[in-house]
Amino acid sequence: MITVVEDFLSEDELALARDVMKESTFVDGARTAGYRARRVKNNEQVSWSQSVVREFQDHILERIHSHPRMSAICLPRRVSRPLVSRSREGMGYGLHVDDAQIGESGEKNRSDISMTLFLSHPDEYEGGELEILTPYGAAAFKLPAGQAIAYPSRFLHQVRTVTSGERVVAICWMESHVRDEQEREILAELDAVCRKLHGLAPDAPETDLAFKARANLLRRWVA
Template sequence: MLLHIPGVFSKDEVATLRSRLDAGPWADGNATSGHQSATAKVNRQLPEDSAEAREVSALVVQALNANPMFVSAALPHTIFPPLFNAYEGGEHFGTHVDNAIRQRGHMRIRSDLSATLFLAEPETYDGGELIVEEMYGPQPVKLPAGDLVLYPSRSLHRVTPVTRGRRVASFFWIQSLVRDDADRETLFRLDVAIQRVNAEKGPKDPAVLELTAVYHNLLRRWTEV
């Protein structure tokens, strides 16, 4: 499931994050690449151990954990510390699939989901679309600053060349409590349905109670901890 999550950060919050990130020591993006990615990746990246990256990364994780849509869709077990990249002057990232395991220090996670948080307004740069290959064909994604896209890490994807302006984003991976993509999508759609019925009929309505019981029984069955 490819999911657009709007408003992880407000416009003012994005401006504050960008002022911090833009002052950082940007370097060659291949510093964190695997072998396959290194042959396709041409961009800039903020070193993960820089003060700017650590500070903004913590703010991103805090915002994600407070976002009900993200939590419902991802069911996060562990969020890999967010990284930051930038594309300009024709830079791009060719077709690739993310590594199944991501490691940083003592942290090691299974990458079930990948995420891109856009930190530049789409009208400020040309190109830079994230193209995610799905069952129904390639899906282009270019979102407003502060919005996030979530998609399975097994998906082939690429970033098209940026021919004008500068595309800045945060990217990271999530190990979910529910490994299977289809099971996770079922739970998300069920949660959305519960919230809709709850808004219409109230939390004590029998339909809400029954759907909630189904949700939690499925969650118990499919959760990996």
């Protein structure tokens, strides 16, 4: 299940994030790649040692858990600290699959879901599309700044070469409370139904049944 969350960051949050990135120090992104992906990774990443960056990371983590749609889709149990990645002209990230376990030393989590948060506007760079290889074919994404995309970490994917300008994104990986991808999709769809019914008919017995069904599936499937 690939999902775009259009309102992940507000305009004010996005402006603050972009200001932080302008003042941040970037280092070679290959440092954080596994030995297989290192050969195709050509980008830069913000150094984690900067306190202002840590604050921005904390805000993204809080947003993942508090955003109604993102939390319903991903059911995040643990989330890695976000990486902020920059690709300048000639840079990209070739075809690869994300590591099965990701995180800081001693705190590695299973990667069920990958998330990319776009921090650059599409007209600020050429190329740089996130291309995901699904069982139904390749899908390319170049979203407006402030929007996020969540997709299964099991998919091969790449960032096409940036031919001009500069592409900045934040990336993180989630371990979900519900490991099975199809079960997560069912729960996300039921959440959408429940929210709609709550707005249209909050006192209807059918609304109670929908909430009951989702709650009981969560009890069955949550690890």
